Amino acid sequence: xxxxxxxxxxxxxxxxxxxxxxxxxxxxxxxxxxxxxxxxxxxxxxxxxxxxxxxxxxxxxxxxxxxxxxxxxxxxxxxxxxxxxxxxxxxxxxxxxxxxxxxxxxxxxxxxxxxxxxxxxxxxxxxxxxxxxxxxxxxxxxxxxxxxxxxxxxxxxxxxxxxxxxxxxxxxxxxxxxxxxxxxxxxxxxxxxxxxxxxxxxxxxxxxxxxxxxxxxxxxxxxxxxxxxxxxxxxxxxxxxxxxxxxxxxxxxxxxxxxxxxxxxxxxxxxxxxxxxxxxxxxxxxxxxxxxxxxxxxxxxxxxxxxxxxxxxxxxxxxxxxxxxxxxxxxxxxxxxxxxxxxxxxxxxxxxx
Ligand code: IPM
Ligand code: MG
Numbered sequence: 479x480x481x482x483x484x485x486x487x488x489x490x491x492x493x494x495x496x497x498x499x500x501x502x503x504x505x506x507x508x509x510x511x512x513x514x515x516x517x518x519x520x521x522x523x524x525x526x527x528x529x530x531x532x533x534x535x536x537x538x539x540x541x542x543x544x545x546x547x548x549x550x551x552x553x554x555x556x557x558x559x560x561x562x563x564x565x566x567x568x569x570x571x572x573x574x575x576x577x578x579x580x581x582x583x584x585x586x587x588x589x590x591x592x593x594x595x596x597x598x599x600x601x602x603x604x605x606x607x608x609x610x611x612x613x614x615x616x617x618x619x620x621x622x623x624x625x626x627x628x629x630x631x632x633x634x635x636x637x638x639x640x641x642x643x644x645x646x647x648x649x650x651x652x653x654x655x656x657x658x659x660x661x662x663x664x665x666x667x668x669x670x671x672x673x674x675x676x677x678x679x680x681x682x683x684x685x686x687x688x689x690x691x692x693x694x695x696x697x698x699x700x701x702x703x704x705x706x707x708x709x710x711x712x713x714x715x716x717x718x719x720x721x722x723x724x725x726x727x728x729x730x731x732x733x734x735x736x737x738x739x740x741x742x743x744x745x746x747x748x749x750x751x752x753x754x755x756x757x758x759x760x761x762x763x764x765x766x767x768x769x770x771x772x773x774x775x776x777x778x779x780x781x782x783x784x785x786x787x788x789x790x791x792x793x794x795x796x797x798x799x800x801x802x803x804x805x806x807x808x809x810x811x812x813x814x815x816x817x818x819x820x821x822x823x824x825x826x827x828x829x830x831x
Contacts, residue, residue, distance in 0.1 A: 479781065481507065481514040484544035484746070486537065486574075488522040489567060490755030491765035491817075492550030498767035498821030499548055502793075503774045505828045506786050517544065521574070522552025522567040522755070532570025538577055546777050547578075547748040550770060551755035567755075575615050579744025581641065582648040583615040583720065584776075585752060586737065587707070587727035592798050593807060596732030599704060604730055609710035610656075611727055612649040613720025615741055617641045618671070620717050635671045637716065642678040648742075649714035650686045658689045659711035663699045663719055675716065699723060704730060728752050735766040735806065736794075738773035740780060747780055749773040763816035766804040768794055771824060793827040 483503065487496035500516060507514040519537040526532050532552065541547050552567040574580070587609050589597070597604045614637075622634030646662075653660040662679045664672035676693060683691045694702065696719045702709055703726055715723065728734040737752040751769030759765050775790035797803070801812045802823045808814060815823070 479512045479783070480545075481512060482543065482545050483514060483516050484537075484540045484547045485516050485518045486521045486541075486547060486549045487518065487524075488550045488552040488755060489524055489554050490551055490757040490760045492522070492552070492755055494761070494763065494817045495751065495765055495767045495770040496548065496550040498817060498824075499550070499770040499774050501821055501825050502771050502790060502828065503548070503777070505825045506774070506778065506790060509789075509828060509831075510783070510786055512783075512786075521549075521570045523554035523557065525570060526565055526567065530565070532565060532567050533573035533577070538574075541574065541578060541746050541748075544746050546780070547574075547746055548770075548773065548777065549574075549748050549750035551751065551753070553755040553757065555757050572620060574748065575741065576621065578741075578746055578748065579616065580741035580748055581614060581616045581743040582645055582741065583613040584610060584648075584652070584740045584742070585613060585720075585724045585727065586610045586739075587710075587724075587731055588733070588737065589731045590733050590736060590795075590798060593731070593733045593736070596807070597730055598732075599707070599730050603705075604707060604732070607707035607710075607731065609707070609727075610652060610712055611720060611724050612645065612652060612712060612714040613724060614641065614645045614714075614716050615720075616717075616743070618717035635669065635716070635718070637671045637674055639674065639678055642675050643682060645714060646679055646682045649712055650682070650689055653689045653712040654686070657711040660686075660689050660691050661699070661710055661713045662691065662693050663696050663713055663715035663723065664693070665696050665719070666693070667695060671716065696723070700726060703727060724752065733807075735804075736768045736772065738769050738776050740773075740776045742780070747777075749777045749780075763818055764805055765817050766806065767817050767821045768797075771821070789828060789831055790824075793824045793831070796827055797823050 779787035
């Protein structure tokens with residue numbers, strides 16, 4: 479296959495992990511005879527500094543022309559403590575989601591046996607937990623009508639039937655390929671938007687008789703995720719609930735720095751780590767590149783190149799087993815590997831495989 483990849487490295491540790499993602503992508507393409515070209519584009523605080531816009535038109539065009547976007551992270555503390563800032567790096571992320579029509583955000587919650595001791599949950603609760611959250615990404619409160627004056631403010635949680643239908647079909651697609659169990663998470667006892675979700679889901683459920691569908695209020699789902707994470711196979715939910723539940727999901731596995739994600743929809747799909755830009759670590763060569771590298775695995779799998787994806791997963795597991803790890807997950811007394819060293823080890827593994 480021929481790949482034209484837009485590389486959006488962004489801020490903080492973004493450029494360092496991006497470099498490793500690209501190196502792994504290149505190694506896999508060489509091995510399997512795929513052609514790949516990359517085009518870098520700016521976003522986030524970096525783009526605000528350079529052109530005053532966190533998702534400039536030129537970056538948008540580069541994304542539109544690409545087959546896939548390899549995204550790293552955006553965010554800079556200089557904006558966090560300034561509520562009056564007119565533009566923020568995160569707006570670049572939201573603009574990218576909206577403009578590329580990335581309505582389906584797929585966030586796997588996977589455990590790695592060797593990192594289970596990092597989980598805040600008991601070993602037996604979390605070991606083997608494996609589910610994915612499909613988060614609706616271009617609707618709801620994030621994009622609904624907003625208002626703010628000095629005494630009053632609101633955000634509107636608006637959804638249309640069409641928006642709910644299309645995300646449900648994506649979720650059922652995943653459920654069919656997995657353990658055939660879908661949990662629709664909402665707050666239908668209180669919110670009108672959730673009642674629409676549930677009504678539409680109950681209709682669409684009929685088209686997927688091979689999948690077991692259940693419905694759960696979001697507060698209950700948040701609880702169930704820590705009491706019994708094995709319950710879940712595929713979970714689907716609206717934008718804000720998905721934001722909250724996926725942070726919970728990533729931390730219960732103990733492997734937040736390892737979790738990738740995919741956002742797909744109307745135009746070019748985007749593959750990115752779940753973690754943020756970790757500005758304090760910028761330039762120190764200590765950031766874990768594995769979530770970015772696993773995002774490359776998701777990229778191949780999206781194009782139905784399963785063997786390529788599998789080889790990357792195998793290389794990542796081998797690096798963990800060999801204790802070739804960045805400091806935050808290294809075993810006591812183990813050698814400290816940097817971002818580049820971990821990336822290089824994985825590239826070498828792929829070449830030799
Ligand atoms: C995420 C992040 C973003 C979100 C922020 C950075 C705007 O938390 O991708 O989960 O809220 O969607
Ligand atoms: Mg979030």
